[in-house]
Amino acid sequence: MGATVNPAEIFGQNVFNDTVMKERLPKKIYQELKKTIENGAELSPVVAEVVANAMKDWAVEKGATHYSHWFQPMTGITAEKQDAFISAPRPDGKTILEFSGKELIKGEPDASSFPSGGLRATFEARGYTAWDCTSPAFIREDAAGATLCIPTAFCSYTGEALDKKTPLLRSMEALNTQALRILRLFGNTTSKKVTPSVGPEQEYFLVDREKYMKRKDLIFTGRTLFGAMPPKGQELEDHYFGAIRERVGSFMKDVNEELWKLGVSAKTQHNEVAPAQHELAPIYANANIAVDHNQLIMETLKKVAERHGMMCLLHEKPFEGVNGSGKHNNWSIVTDDGINLLDPGVTPHENVQFLLVLVCILKAVDRHADLLRESAADVGNDHRLGANEAPPAIVSVFLGEQLEDVLLQLISTGEATRSIQGGTLRTGVATLPDFVKDATDRNRTSPMAFTGNKFEFRMVGSQDSVAEPNVVMNAIVAEAFSEAADVLEQAADFDMAVHDLIKEYAAEHYRIVFNGNGYSQEWVEEAKRRGLPNIRSMVDAIPALVTDKAVKLYETFGIYTRSELESRAEISYEAYAKAINIEARTMIDMASKHIIPAVVRAVQKLAESMNAVSSACPEADVSVQRELLMETSAYLAETKRALSRLIQKTDQAAAVEEAEQRARTYHDLVVPEMDALRAPVDKLEMIVDKSMWPMPSYGDLIFEV
Numbered sequence: 001m002g003a004t005v006n007p008a009e010i011f012g013q014n015v016f017n018d019t020v021m022k023e024r025l026p027k028k029i030y031q032e033l034k035k036t037i038e039n040g041a042e043l044s045p046v047v048a049e050v051v052a053n054a055m056k057d058w059a060v061e062k063g064a065t066h067y068s069h070w071f072q073p074m075t076g077i078t079a080e081k082q083d084a085f086i087s088a089p090r091p092d093g094k095t096i097l098e099f100s101g102k103e104l105i106k107g108e109p110d111a112s113s114f115p116s117g118g119l120r121a122t123f124e125a126r127g128y129t130a131w132d133c134t135s136p137a138f139i140r141e142d143a144a145g146a147t148l149c150i151p152t153a154f155c156s157y158t159g160e161a162l163d164k165k166t167p168l169l170r171s172m173e174a175l176n177t178q179a180l181r182i183l184r185l186f187g188n189t190t191s192k193k194v195t196p197s198v199g200p201e202q203e204y205f206l207v208d209r210e211k212y213m214k215r216k217d218l219i220f221t222g223r224t225l226f227g228a229m230p231p232k233g234q235e236l237e238d239h240y241f242g243a244i245r246e247r248v249g250s251f252m253k254d255v256n257e258e259l260w261k262l263g264v265s266a267k268t269q270h271n272e273v274a275p276a277q278h279e280l281a282p283i284y285a286n287a288n289i290a291v292d293h294n295q296l297i298m299e300t301l302k303k304v305a306e307r308h309g310m311m312c313l314l315h316e317k318p319f320e321g322v323n324g325s326g327k328h329n330n331w332s333i334v335t336d337d338g339i340n341l342l343d344p345g346v347t348p349h350e351n352v353q354f355l356l357v358l359v360c361i362l363k364a365v366d367r368h369a370d371l372l373r374e375s376a377a378d379v380g381n382d383h384r385l386g387a388n389e390a391p392p393a394i395v396s397v398f399l400g401e402q403l404e405d406v407l408l409q410l411i412s413t414g415e416a417t418r419s420i421q422g423g424t425l426r427t428g429v430a431t432l433p434d435f436v437k438d439a440t441d442r443n444r445t446s447p448m449a450f451t452g453n454k455f456e457f458r459m460v461g462s463q464d465s466v467a468e469p470n471v472v473m474n475a476i477v478a479e480a481f482s483e484a485a486d487v488l489e490q491a492a493d494f495d496m497a498v499h500d501l502i503k504e505y506a507a508e509h510y511r512i513v514f515n516g517n518g519y520s521q522e523w524v525e526e527a528k529r530r531g532l533p534n535i536r537s538m539v540d541a542i543p544a545l546v547t548d549k550a551v552k553l554y555e556t557f558g559i560y561t562r563s564e565l566e567s568r569a570e571i572s573y574e575a576y577a578k579a580i581n582i583e584a585r586t587m588i589d590m591a592s593k594h595i596i597p598a599v600v601r602a603v604q605k606l607a608e609s610m611n612a613v614s615s616a617c618p619e620a621d622v623s624v625q626r627e628l629l630m631e632t633s634a635y636l637a638e639t640k641r642a643l644s645r646l647i648q649k650t651d652q653a654a655a656v657e658e659a660e661q662r663a664r665t666y667h668d669l670v671v672p673e674m675d676a677l678r679a680p681v682d683k684l685e686m687i688v689d690k691s692m693w694p695m696p697s698y699g700d701l702i703f704e705v
């Protein structure tokens, strides 16, 4: 057991943060850089040169030998190209350590191996990384040594976004502009900047590394493709729990320390519903940093797990029949002077502003439910959303009783002039009762829940980047703010106009509010009556990216161009087809090389046993062996038939040329055959002698970490 460290001492020690910049940069340069970070002013080459040099000195003192432009291509994980700090040898045969402003600002990785969805023609493979100075550089330490990582955006030669960060930054700008218009309407003249705050809660599983290495499905696909549920009740045995705690506890301690050094404020950790499942939540940060930090959290969880002889599974559904993992994206809008626009506040005046913000969000979510659903679509999440698990694939908003009541009053009473303490208040809206932060019970089944001063979007997949969901939230709310501001800025009587607008939006978009049980079949039917989309799979979700509605939204606010959206749709189809292809081929490999041969041996053993018993004692009852033999042989035959069909359908899908059609073929033809192959194999696992089964079972994996 290592000694306990003081988080305050190590926090941010590997980050080129404000303190370090202040210490190491000449005052003028520091001020120039701050201007760029805070207001987006252009950075001069001179400033870049000085900053690069200071960064290098700081990094080298911390043992870094390399730097890398760290970026987030469309793969959903991070990528980088490392360069050493050394310069060309000098005449005396020595080298000096160099890092220029140019190298800091711009990189040119070989972009041809990253998905571009046709944006970058093959003859123009160039892509550029550009320094994002709003997310601090950091030093990553691992077996390869220490590397200075510079967060960057990644775009094509012609400026199209090839990554997840660029659109996120664009969406934050749009939200800032439109939210400021709303604030000004309410007389706020002091706030200068509005930023989305994000706190993503990360769920994950831990399994023993040695057992993991015996399962090709985990190695190649991150999830189990076969596996029968262990008998119920094992999870209650204290024996297992005791063992888990020790190992997982020391893992968590290490994870926290690594993250604190990187300036990631890992705050809460706890065991989740499923055995071997855990959760880590950071303190919220501005959306751009939160997205970067979530990537660091995922990387750190994986890296540290291996150090402790375990593997961290970030897949949305590593085990069938056991709860899957997701990411809860907590989102709010905060000004530079500390006002949270989603805080209901205590005074009626603030309530009016809050109510307008709230109904704008309802409008945004209702209108673009399909985009939110798409932002949470990844291959693994198909096993959660719309399957038998939380949250449902239907987007709806949970407000809690109190807020729902406020909205209903608004909608039904129209020109409400309820009096408070004897006086009649003017706006009607302001006469509504003050409401305190929602104290009603939490609704765990809602995909989008208002939780006091933030919205919690619970659909996101556990291994997915949270960039996209936040791009969508920022963009759709910016649009709603913009439309509201267009009306209110022209109004002769602001109080009346804002009252009417709140009422109008509330009435029109109330259908998106649902406080009941989101898992129930009744909700599926009710949602259908309300006309809410129920998009059950990733391939059905992707088209939302390129509707006229989406293109108009994103082009209006300069977040994506039509061709960027088309490329993202293309990349998503590709990703889906590739992932299912790998899963199917892994199943084929496991079934033909491991499972079927093992079962053949088991059948042979049964037959031999029957023969041996009968010849030793002809009167002996061998009906059990016979029954087992019959049952096993029948499942074996079914397995072989299903395997042949899966091979055939996978080949058929792989041969489809066009990306969308190929993805659909995998979805419609291959996925059902995967299920059909799994069924008899899982039955066989339950009847075949455990010592003959070719891989660790669910029980081994989940309960014996």
Ligand code: ADP
Residues within 6 Å of the ligand: 197, 198, 199, 200, 201, 268, 281, 282, 283, 284, 330, 331, 332, 333, 340, 453, 454
């Ligand atoms: P829960 O009850 O859902 O666990 P917590 O208060 O623990 O709620 O917060 C969960 C996550 O939400 C944390 O990552 C936290 O930092 C984040 N969070 C809290 N307040 C906000 C906010 N105003 N905006 C964005 N995220 C927030």
Ligand code: MG
Residues within 6 Å of the ligand: 201, 328, 456
């Ligand atoms: Mg939560």
